[in-house]
Amino acid sequence: MPANGEARARPASIRDVARLASVSHQTVSRVLNEHPSIRAETRQRVLDAIRTLDYRPNPAARALASSRTNLLGILSATVGEYGTTSAIVAIERAARERGYSISTLNLPDSTPAAIGEAVRLLQHEQVDGIIVLAPQVRVYNVIGGLGLTVPVVSLQTSTGGDAESVAADQMLGARMAVEHLIGLGHSDVLHIAGPQDWIEAESRMRGYLDAMFEADLPALPPIRGDWTADFGHFAGRELSARRDITAVFAANDLMAIGLMHGFREAGARVPDDVCVIGFDDIPVAAHIWPTLSTVRVDFAELGRRAVTHLLAIIDRQDAPVFEMLRPELIVRESTTRRATRP
Amino acid sequence: MPANGEARARPASIRDVARLASVSHQTVSRVLNEHPSIRAETRQRVLDAIRTLDYRPNPAARALASSRTNLLGILSATVGEYGTTSAIVAIERAARERGYSISTLNLPDSTPAAIGEAVRLLQHEQVDGIIVLAPQVRVYNVIGGLGLTVPVVSLQTSTGGDAESVAADQMLGARMAVEHLIGLGHSDVLHIAGPQDWIEAESRMRGYLDAMFEADLPALPPIRGDWTADFGHFAGRELSARRDITAVFAANDLMAIGLMHGFREAGARVPDDVCVIGFDDIPVAAHIWPTLSTVRVDFAELGRRAVTHLLAIIDRQDAPVFEMLRPELIVRESTTRRATRP
DNA sequence: TTGTATGCGTTATCAA
């Protein structure tokens, strides 16, 4: 402890390394940045010096000189949602594995002013790229109108179209859910949708409409919810009076769970009187009663893809083209067979 | 658009501001850093120039010169847990409001090596301070043994003792839960605990033990779980055979929900045969069936306090002394009165 | 293959 106590007064700089390796600091810089023309032996000497000094380049100095920060920004809304959280964790890990840090910024609200300010902040931090997890149409509109120079990749924008996004085929997922209900003999299927302006809400609703249309069944006007279990609860109580419905596809599990609560309170039995299917497969879905049939999307994989895509753009390589992630239907007892109509 | 199109080629620097205000860049720096000795009129001129140029100091340059980054690191484990997520969102907002950015780092595992490496990474990013949300004893042991120079504040360490932590009184919360059961006439209360090494698990278990002791009731040996609903499910099936238990206090809601699932499968009715109470008040708790009595902790407030505390340390001011946050008991139908023993 | 000189945008030190 008394020995080399001075060594940790100030972290080693590139010049310390250079001195120890008997080269110029420039050569050290070359080794650091994997410059091709450097003699193997020199390189090794430098590497040894780096190791003995436990040298790590100062990111601030590097950023200042190169105007690259190795920093990725995450612009998010609605953290706390199961999918978003899973994606963020995965993004962080994937980024760190590739030598990037993460700066998170959660939108206080989705007004254009707040969105603009958020992007400005991230840009001001000189992030090398931004991953957007704020699946509202207006967010993308605002960002698109900002004329940004930093690369932006988004999760879950409109299915297809935009090249700079990775997505799961939520429309397909919704279709799978509704077709499952139809296959069980249901013809009167209602949809509790997510709020307007939400891309995922639109995709899932679209899937519902398509499935009904193709089965030649009348699509009921969807009810707009707000993703919360509280809304589902409210809707369930209201809907229990309507005897024309035998099944409901809720746009997410929370609303589905609230819905079942509302039905229960009103005396409607699930799944005997009405079947419910959700979306997301949140961790409790398998354990509540009635257990909840739902659609699972691998948000973590989506996050990893976003990182891969973004780094490719940053490094000006060809970004890999990902197919849309395929959701998985999870069938549990909340949906049961029913006699088809006469 | 053609006018001053060149202005956005490169962000304005401190020298641009100086030129426009007809002062030296040094004077601008003084204004920026609220140096006392500066003439009001000069100051105003500089401020105007800053505004017209939309100047923002370059954080990398600032960090390089001052070795302060205005960056806070969040070292976390178990993101995805409801409490952790709430806290992180609140921390981020509070930090941004005070001009700090957030760098998140989620531990891949809690081996000493991983913890050390994580702290090293954060330190290397030159964070001005670290907030730790990884409530395992060993994490704090490792960090404590690292001899860090950066200020560290942690959420939920051992109740009391450590000055550099903010905490909720989870022991009290657990007591409230168990005392509620006892007050309902239960004398055979089992505890499903969290995993060993988890501070929160210990606090909640301690609360259980204390409550039972003070009520002069025999404490049953707690069962160690892993926080997951799956474990609760497993435990419920096993326990349903034991007819000596009339109530269970689960260390978190997920295990409680899984537990009810297991009981249900085994034919034990909740709350008629056995009462269940949880901890956390996750969003679905109010909507599942049977609804879940539980204990609510304001993790967001805890996060805000951590930021306040950490910034005080960084600025070398007196850190405010927070009392432990008081949890709130949420009573729902999963717990009901029971005839007291003869 | 290696080294020298210069600049990145700030803060800090010293004079005036």
Place this chain on the structure above:
DNA sequence: TTGATAACGCATACAA
């Protein structure tokens, strides 16, 4: 109260 001038640690020409 202000202004030169020198760091801060690195990358990037350019030269050798």
